[in-house]
Amino acid sequence: MHSEKELLTGAREFDETILGEIYDRFSPGLYRYAMRLLGNSELAEDCVAETFSRFLQALQKGGGPRRHLQAYLYRVAHNWITDHYRRKEPLMTPLEVHHSNMNQDPGPAQIVQEMLEIDRVRAALVKLTAEQRQVIVLKYLEGWSNQEIARSLSKPVGAVKSLQHRGLASLKRQLLHPSEKLA
């Protein structure tokens, strides 16, 4: 297990072992992140592939992150997702329903209802700012602690709390008035 600094140095040298480690370490989280926001496994895989591809292309041009690799990757993934939603209406995305958190044997009406609700939440989430969404998703969906998020976003815990607070407020506004445009 290498330190972030070692990972970034290795990545810059295109060290395949290091790059492999980066993929192993960050792709599962990125996939879940994309899956939650996109609701489609194929799209989520596309998002992950494209995120890592952009990372390599940035490295090759001498760019890419100097530190905070994870935050960088999430930002790239986030941009891809934002672009995706810009290209098409969120409701056009085919949804895959995963039933494990539903009541047993839900009726068709309930499934449809839940699908619509999931899509509504997803659409609201997509409209938050990148940092707010990252904090909300990492905190409430990935279950990270404030300290972990703070480290990942390279922000102090206070800032994370503030983003979390404003993110939730925006989310609430979005759920109430879905057409409202946020920053």
Next chain:
Amino acid sequence: MMQEEEYSGSEVLEALNLLKDTPPRDAKAVVRGKEHFIREARLLRENAPTSIFQRLYSWTSFDQKGLTQMNRTVSNLALFAILAVFMTALFGGGVVSAYASRGSLPGDTLFPVKTALEDAQVAFNPDAARDAELHMVFAQRRLDEMASLVSEGRYESLQRSAELFEEHIQLAIQSLGVVAANDPEKAQELAFSITEALSRYSSVLAELRTAVPEMARAAIEHAIKASRLGDDVIEYTAVVDWIGAGAWSVGGLTFAVTVETEVDEGIAAGDTVTVEAVESGDGSLFAIEIELVEKAFDANENDNVGLDENINDNVGLDENVNENEGLDEEANDNVGLDENVNDNVGLDENVNDNVGLDDNANDNVGQEDNTNTGAANDNSDDDHDDAADQNTNDNANESGGDDGDENENSGNDND
């Protein structure tokens, strides 16, 4: 059902919870994804960034997406094939009109029959390598048609031809990407023949460009750009000398800039840019893309809430603003005619380090440590009149003692 008015804080969390469960990721996709990532890394490391191989492999990085798009294209093409049959029937004497369409040019009634038949040919062919070859054949046809259009003076249809030409080249390279994923050796062979064909097309187009009136040049340049897809692209980073109509001078070199050139917004003389350019047939440089690297005159703003760390590091005539609430640490580091403002609430540490005619202000509340240093501040005679610097540190130390604040100003008009 959840009524709109009912969302409370906990219900927002409940709503979020709906997204919590994600189906497990396909293990095969993970392995594929990683392999792909490593393969792309290897190729990026080994290949010069501008060769056709790098381009085709960078295309394969979109494998899945590319393939889905191809599938979609294929189903569209199947529609075209049906359309072709329909149109052939419509224009009577099926085979005859299909044959007659062969000599048609863009803008002719039979031209859609010609392209629909071509599309059908691709749609019904399952082999990606053959697809690439077909697209190159059709690109060559579009090129011939452009030459015919020019000789007939039908410039208005040139743009459409150029677009179709580009489309075929892109599709050919895309198909090449598919071949490369399965049969690298075959792909290499194909890539060579495509590169060779493209270079032929490019010299034909360069000649064609000189034969058309000004108004028709953009279309030809569009096609030239497409024909340069596989070429070596010159990447050149330097300072913009001047920007003229149709041409830019960057670092002493003149580049033709047309509507086809992708130019970043807000570039002015003095800025540093990276120009991606190709050599036109006549030896002149044609800019494909001009990317802003660094503004000569920068204006940066950081606006944060929290425990922030802001850094503006510029060379030029800069204007930087850091505005924060929280425990901040800010630094503006400039060379030039700068104007820096740090406006903070909290336990701040601000540093403005400038060389030049500076106007710096740190405005803080808290236990701060502010430093402004400027070359023009090292004025030993302390003559207020001939120094243009104005440094202001305005602090209120709420900790009750003097030890919290540490302000250093060297210069004139300091507060």
